[in-house]
Amino acid sequence: MTPAEIRLRRPAGGPPRLLGHRGVRSVDGSEAPPENTLPAFEEAARQGADGIELDVRLCRSGEIVVLHDPDLGRSTRGEDPRHASDLPWAELRQVDLGGGARVPLLSEVLSFARSRSLPVNVEVKRDVPDRMALVRATARLLRSWDPRHALLLSSFDPPMLAALGLLLPYIPRALLVARDHHHEGVLRVAPVLGVMAVHLERTLSTPDRLRALQRRGFLVNIWTVNHVDEARDLASLGVDGLITDRPGCLRAAITHPP
Incomplete structure (x- = not known):
């Protein structure tokens, strides 16, 4: 296990x-x-x-930008409904998301994370016009990534994860799993993909399922956990990580339990 992978796992004790x-x-x-x-x-x-944790997609001119939704509607409170894939970076970078904050490039966020020695989980979005174009662009950007810096590539899309594994074999990957009618089938794909981690939607995190994944050696992260009691329960089950909107609140809860 590399030093970067160690930083992604829960520390012993x-x-x-x-x-x-x-x-x-x-x-x-x-x-x-x-x-x-x-x-x-x-x-x-x-x-x-x-x-x-962050989300990436391509803008029209080919840059990898950090944006969850395909369009800007929710981020701009309805003021700008345009799609990122329709906007070149020169235009997209001008959009004010509030308080002067802008859509950043993935390269900018990675530079920030490196400066703070923060591990990064990059979700490669599947609701994009060309999934393989995003995979190839991600591979080009990360080809020279310093393996000492902890980075995890995640996606709901098994073919995208497989392609990322071929193009970036030295960067660990995670399969995102949401509760739906075929989540059990998706979970069975994880060993075939060779992923390091499984990221479960919180409602799927039963003790039996967690134990089964842990026995197979998967790092297990749970999303999106915002309630203190749930965070403590999951911590007691041995999960490696919690993806949360409220890191400060959960930090106090799991570091100093009642």
């Missing part, structure tokens, strides 16, 4: 790793910075997150 979901999406007593922006990632670090 310690609490689960906390990954700031899109940075942060909740700040007690004040408005959170816009998700998936540099201010949100800075706030996650300030709250004590062990790492950050």
Whole structure:
């Protein structure tokens, strides 16, 4: 196991790793910075997150941008409904998401994370016009990635994960699994894909399922966990990480249980 992979796993005798979901999406007593922006990632670090989680897709001119939705509607509170895939970077970078925050490039967020020594979970989105174009662009960007810096590539899409494994065999990958009518079938694919981790939707995190994944050697992270009692329960079950909108709140809960 590489030093970077060790940083993704739960330390022996310690609490689960906390990954700031899109940075942060909740700040007690004040408005959170816009998700998936540099201010949100800075706030996650300030709250004590062990790492950050983010989403990537391509804009029209081919740059990899950090944005959850295909369009800007929710991020701009309905003021700009345009799709990222229709906008060149020169235009997309001008859109104000609130308080002067902008859609960042993945390369910018990775530079920030490297400067803070923060592990990064990059979700490669599947709701894009060309999935393999995004895979190839991600591979080009990360081909020279320093393996000492903890990075995890995740996706709901098994073919995308398989392609990333071929193009970037030295970067660990995670299969994202949501509760739906075929989630059991998706879970059976994980060993074939050769992924390091399985990221389960919180409602799938039964003790039996967690034990089965752990017996197979998978790192197990749970999303999206925001309630203190649930975080403590999952910590007691031995999960490696919690992806949360509230890293500061959960940090206090799992580090100093009642």
